[in-house]
Amino acid sequence: MKKSSFQESINHLRAYLQINTAHPHPDYSSAISLLTNFASSVPNLKAQTLHFTPNKTKPLLLLTLPGSNSSLTSILLNSHIDSVPAETSKWSHPPFSAHYAPDGKIFARGAQDDKCIGIQYLEAIKNLATNQEHGFKPVRTVHVSFVPDEEVGGFDGMAKFVESNEFKELNVGFVLDEGQASPVEEYRVFYADRSPWHVVIKAVGEPGHGARMYDNSALENLMKSVEMISKFRESQFDMVKAGLAANSEVISVNPVYLKAGIASTEGFVMNMQPSEAEAGFDVRMPPTADPELVRRKISQEWAPAWRNMSYQITEKGPLRDYMGKPLLTHPDESNPWWSVLKQAIEAAGEKLNAKAEILGSTTDARFMRQMGIPAFGFSPMKNTPILLHDHDEFLVDTVFMEGIKVYESIIKSLSSYIGA
């Protein structure tokens, strides 16, 4: 077997990106076939497809490279197969064409989030396996998981996987999951995520003529809440603007939809005030935030029953681990995995941001941290604008190739570390 050439690696990435795994109808089976096929070209890499839903429509691919010492805990490299949707008409190139521009940019939904890392894991393992006779012998077993449904909360994917017997048998001791691009030369590592709540507030009120001024209309009630929420949002954002906290260290509350009005064939009826109105918010809380405080704010200020409001909170995953501690992995010398990871990145000739960060968004790593397993978020994309969930998401070919080298160093170091 030989190592993949530059062009072959790029072709692997582009072929994966060309499979439309965006919600609401991700093509998981084509993605799993492609990945399984690739994995079969790597010696000793075993593949199994697991199912945790009754109709088997959400497969999870687990690849395993056995280590020489099965009494040590294993390493898990995770990525998700699914993507958020793309507004095709707003893109410069069709989002599932993986357009390869002359300047090296590869445009595709998933180029950064996070199909790049899935292929990089495989390319790195393939390169290491090719060099086996020159010394690469994993001591710890290395697993690579490709999971479904991360972008919709992970409940039929990673959440079920970590609860399974199959997962327990893996005896995972350390996890690497996705991170986020770095606009500068230094790579970024994430030691925690923010936890999402989806909050819907509903108002009811007196209906009436569009020309009438009166108290307690549904939209007036909703707008009062929106004002209070905006004030809270501003108080959080002001701390960021004043340089007192990073974006990911405060509680974000962003409106994502508003729904009200009486529809007609002409659009909306303009001279009637509706009796119902609602709004949806994406709320993200850093690991140290007090969820009870937010809950109280919602029930007393944002959607008080006395203003004819009601609310629904959907918690998208855990906030604390099974010991009741915040979900975070210590990025310091108290955690030997931190040192191994840091040294491996530096050994590859790369620089790491001096401070590990909380990720502003959310990943499947929270389910593993909940089990008490240390997990860091890392996607080796340097000098790259942050374009996840945006139009024209792209990754530059050379950045992708450098990432493979970095993972080679990381996988080698993690799998041969015998201290923990």
Ligand code: MET
């Ligand atoms: C709703 S769970 C999180 C899904 C996605 N990764 C996000 O951060 O938005």
Ligand SMILES: [Zn+2]
């Ligand atoms: Zn992602």
Ligand SMILES: [Zn+2]
């Ligand atoms: Zn995402």
